Structures are given as structure tokens and as C-alpha cells.
Amino acid sequence: MTTVLPRFEGSGRPMAASLVVGGLGLAATLVGGFADAREASHGYLFAFAFWLSLCLGALVLLSAFHTARARWPTVLRRQLEVMAACCPLFILLFIPVALTTRHLFPWVDPSPVLGEHALHLLEHKRPYLNLPWFFVRAVVYFGVWCSVGLLLYRWSVRQDAEPESNERVVRMTLWQRRLAAGSLPVVVLCLSFASLDWMMSLEPLWQSTVYALYVGCGAVVGVMAVVGLLAALGQGSGQFGALMSPAHFRRLGTLLLGFVCLWAYCAFSQLLLMWIATLPEEVMWYQARLHGAWQWLAALLALGHFAVPFLLLLLRTIKEHRRRLAAVCAWLLLMRVVDMYWLVLPALHPRQWYPHWTSLTAFVGVGGLCVAACLWLQRGGYTVPVRDPFLLHSLRVPSHE
Numbered sequence: 001m002t003t004v005l006p007r008f009e010g011s012g013r014p015m016a017a018s019l020v021v022g023g024l025g026l027a028a029t030l031v032g033g034f035a036d037a038r039e040a041s042h043g044y045l046f047a048f049a050f051w052l053s054l055c056l057g058a059l060v061l062l063s064a065f066h067t068a069r070a071r072w073p074t075v076l077r078r079q080l081e082v083m084a085a086c087c088p089l090f091i092l093l094f095i096p097v098a099l100t101t102r103h104l105f106p107w108v109d110p111s112p113v114l115g116e117h118a119l120h121l122l123e124h125k126r127p128y129l130n131l132p133w134f135f136v137r138a139v140v141y142f143g144v145w146c147s148v149g150l151l152l153y154r155w156s157v158r159q160d161a162e163p164e165s166n167e168r169v170v171r172m173t174l175w176q177r178r179l180a181a182g183s184l185p186v187v188v189l190c191l192s193f194a195s196l197d198w199m200m201s202l203e204p205l206w207q208s209t210v211y212a213l214y215v216g217c218g219a220v221v222g223v224m225a226v227v228g229l230l231a232a233l234g235q236g237s238g239q240f241g242a243l244m245s246p247a248h249f250r251r252l253g254t255l256l257l258g259f260v261c262l263w264a265y266c267a268f269s270q271l272l273l274m275w276i277a278t279l280p281e282e283v284m285w286y287q288a289r290l291h292g293a294w295q296w297l298a299a300l301l302a303l304g305h306f307a308v309p310f311l312l313l314l315l316r317t318i319k320e321h322r323r324r325l326a327a328v329c330a331w332l333l334l335m336r337v338v339d340m341y342w343l344v345l346p347a348l349h350p351r352q353w354y355p356h357w358t359s360l361t362a363f364v365g366v367g368g369l370c371v372a373a374c375l376w377l378q379r380g381g382y383t384v385p386v387r388d389p390f391l392l393h394s395l396r397v398p399s400h401e
Contacts, residue, residue, distance in 0.1 A: 022368025043359035057219030058083035066180030074394035232326030253319030293353030
């Protein structure tokens, strides 16, 4: 198998270009931060949360595949492994968030303008919402994500280096499955609490028990959209997309359809519960996002993130055709950007949509470094796990189901 599938080549120039673009984007965001620290910090948090969600979505999906002992996604698993292994990069990218907590989170230094009742509620949340404990939790989150992501990636790459199928190859597959199954609940739990710490606490008086699931489902939708797009584009010799049959694309599209529906279910459930309760602390979150200019983004998400992809992904002719599925994936990836923006920025501008250029520079800056990290991890490596015992089974997925 190793003589048939060539290694990934040609990442030098794209990696250098990504580093330059990323560096320029972050430098521009830093300049914008001196002019308006609150705008730049919220724009950076939006970019940080979006790109991290793709890495964590990849880690969750990869762990789920290993836990379920799924064989058909073996051919596309390397892309998930690479994205999951990028988690350590976000330790460095978290530093600007840590340095701007006073500009991001009202609970760090509550203003008397909030009123006596709001200050009283924040005081009750002080045992959880305080900076020392906030940073301790962040260390735990990154420790779990980085450990699991790097181990799954390294064991898979070490498996590729074996000269032939042997007992060590099978043992490393068992290691990956056991680690994924054992760590999946912890990974998801850390993702849930991180979404509460870094996003929901932007408006600390508001709380939702569905929010973490909503963010997690969105992360999985995003990473599946990335994989579908890469599979359609990677059709060259030795690329994993060229090894995928219409049956692979159909299964990927069906899985994507399921998570699009789950994301919509979480969004509707949260809205319904808030509407029924009509508590002042809960309604204000939707008041900021369903009025004024923000309501148009909410309508776009309802149609573009659910209704249109739902109808398209029901069609087998869409899911089995790589270019058509790639178009749906590209659209969903754009909707993921809109959704993350809609979650973060109304905390700064609750009454109007006021786009600021630092959101774009931060998005490009963080994204450039993430792409460069993925290309660096893939350099000289195989595009698929060539020694995985189930790769042959994956390549022979039946077309009739």
C-alpha cells in the first residue's frame, strides 16, 4: 500500500504564504487593538472561537469514529487527525484572550452601571466566574485536547512507518480506539465548559443548558464541511479525495445532514425554552439577536444553516456528486462563520450590527496560522493512514446500500 499512495508534497510555498498572511492579519489586529481595544478583543475572540471549533470538531468526530469502530471513514481520517493535532497552536493563540479579559467579560470588573440586581446575581456566580479559576479551567481544557489530539495523530503516523502489517500495527489501532473511547466524554465535557467560559460568559447574566450542545453540533458541522470541501478539491494523484467513491460522499453527506438537523433542533429548543420562561435574564440574549440588524443574520442562519442545506442534502444526486456536495459544504462553512459572529459580537453591540475591520483581520490572521500548522503537520506524510488494517475495507465501500 505504501508504494501505491505517494506522500503529501508541495506544502512549502503554501505554508509560507499562510504564515505571512496570518502574521499580517494578527499584526493588523494588534494595531486595531490600540485604537479600540474592545472592538479588537471581541473580533479576535470570534476568530479564535471559529477556528478552534474546527479543530475540536475534528477531535470529537475522530474520537467518535474510533469509538464506533467505523471502517468507512478510514480514507478521510488523516484530515481529521491533522486538524485535531493543531490544538497546541491555540495555547499561544489564547494569550490575547487572556490579556483582554477585562475588555471581554463584564464579570471580571463589574460596572455599577449594571444595577444593584445584576451585581447581586454576578456576586452569586463569583465562585465560578473569577480569573484564577477561569485560567485553571483553560489549562485543563487545553491539556485534555492537546494530549488526545497529539496521541491519536502520532500513533496513526507511527503506524504508517511500519514496513508491513504486523502485530504492532494492530496494537496501535487498538490504542487509538481505547484512547478515543475513554477520552471522548472528557473531550466533549471540556468543549462544553469552554463554550460557557469563553462565549456564554460574555453576557454573564444569561444562561442556557442547551448552549454547549448547540456550539458543539455547530463545530462538527463545520469540520465535516471542511472535509467534504477538501475531498472534492483533493482529486490529484495520491490525494485522499481521489480515493473516495460516490458511496463515501453519500455517507459523509448523510452524516452532515444529521448534524445540520441536530444543530437546528438545539437552536429551536433553546429559543422555545427561553420564549416559554420569559425570564428577564434569559430574554435579553435574544432581544439583542432578534431585533435590529442582527435579526437579518438570524433569518439567514435559519434559512442558510438549516432549511436550504436540509433540502439539498436529502437528495442522493447532491450527496453522491462531489462538486455539488462541495458547494453545499462551502456554503455551510460560510454559515458557520456567520453563526459564530452572531454568537459573539452582539455582546458588544446589542442594539445594532456594527462590523469592524479587526474582525476580518483577526479571522484571516488566526486562520492563516491554522492552515500553516496543518500544512506543516502534513509535510512528507501520507494523505491516508496507509497501514490501518481497515483501509482496504474503507476503499471498498459498497456503492449500493
